Amino acid sequence: MKHLFLSGSLVKLLVVLLFSATMVSCKKDSTTTPVMPGTITAQVSAGSNFTLLKSAVVKAGLATTLDGTGPFTVFAPTDDAFTASGVTSSVIGSLPADQLKAILLYHTLGAKVMAADVPAGPNAKVVTAGGDSVFVTKNSGGVFVNGVNVVTADIAASNGVIHAISKVLFPPAGNIVEVASADTTFSFLVAAVVKASSGSTNVAAILSGGSILTVFAPTNNAFRAAGFATIDAVKAANANTLTSILTYHVIPGRIFSSDLTNGAQPATANGGKVTIGLSGSSATVKGNTNTSASNIIAANIMAKNGVIHVIDQVLLP
Template structure:
């Protein structure tokens, strides 16, 4: 009798348990139908920029230039996006400073950060030579990927990518630490427009057509450009003193500051590298966390500091230095 009762109770409990499981599954199914799980649609580049707290100044610039619609288009685009720190380092303290820039000028700068197509960081070849992008809207920019680095390793015109491959629905965004400026001309023209390089320009002109033609040509060059203060410290107190120097002496010195055939942006330089100059002598590069130095054979242990790196020109790159390099 007791045995039959236990058996009956077990059957009832089993049926009750099965019913509860079936009811639970049914309720869960109804709940899923009422609240289906959806995958968020990726933001467009414009939405990504305007919603991200590290891009408040870039967002202001996009709005000022009226490029929001463009960067919401089908694309695909690759945008090298300066963060707020990059804008402040470039002299844009706040949105008011952005809005004070003429629209045409701002548009010209912003479009230089936009590359046609979707370029992932993995597609950029590793190596020390900067490679041209397909094309920005305002000319060619040069990307590189260092083979040994603690960061992403990717840079463009010397600006480092601090966050790579931020995906958008119409392309990809790479966050950079510097605002890119479109080249204002060839190396000679850029130097002529910089009042701190007037002694260098005078020395180039004193060197003759061969020097000025090279600096104003189309062949890629890297120039370590001594400032006026550097020339004065080297014994050229005035431009008149430069014009009084023997042409052969000036040419020998000037060509020692020029590296032919390469755009050597600062992220592509390696510590201890020996670089052959146009003069055929070599200079030694030093790279530390505090900056880049260049040492000439005739400078002993007194290396020159790169005070302003990565000034882009149509035919190369300029690094301002604080000491004349001696062969």
């Protein structure tokens, strides 16, 4: 019987060829087609932290729209964002579909805007799908829309992009005076504006005019703590004294909470200055003769001519 002997070099060559063929075969077997993301509607429906948003989208009749070709950008409130904004499942159920639609379109842009495309600097104006405007900012703290932070950016969708946000955005319901008048929390403030406007300065006209303003708005309890026990006490106060106090709560320009910096002293409409304090997620504002700083207890309430921040003390010049 004849025996076939292979040289050492030939054996090595065969081993290399067999190994190479195996690797090529494995690569072919492991190659898969990339899974494309779903539409914005599909991504929201699949997201475990977007259950309230999904309910709102369905009730508002926007599921088909956000399933369309787009492109869209959606600032998507998480379930925690809805809860933090007081919009529970029962609230969504009680709101008319048209009102929900207006709110959701205020979160939607008719273009794809990635986080990297947000302009650096404060408050670039962007028109929403509902025709209103939101203001986007990118700074060292992240990306913000109307002062509300983006908690997860650039969630891919086949027809645009989703940015998860920490609060629900509400379209402006009117100018600063109209927004304050619609909220019973500000009954004393509105009475003070009316009384002040009977003096030498029409404060109501300033707050409802065309100038863009930021207002630190004291609550009713803040007025009571400042010595105005009742609305009648506000109405009995000197008009010009009230004007001096009220215009001390007004800063020219639109300043969201994301624009505030610790130790800043912005000039107010009456020529004085207030002092901003930041500590973690808390913000304060202190008047010149206040013994302690006022807490900003609610921020970034939109008005057509500016923004309102709610405070728990009256600021004293």
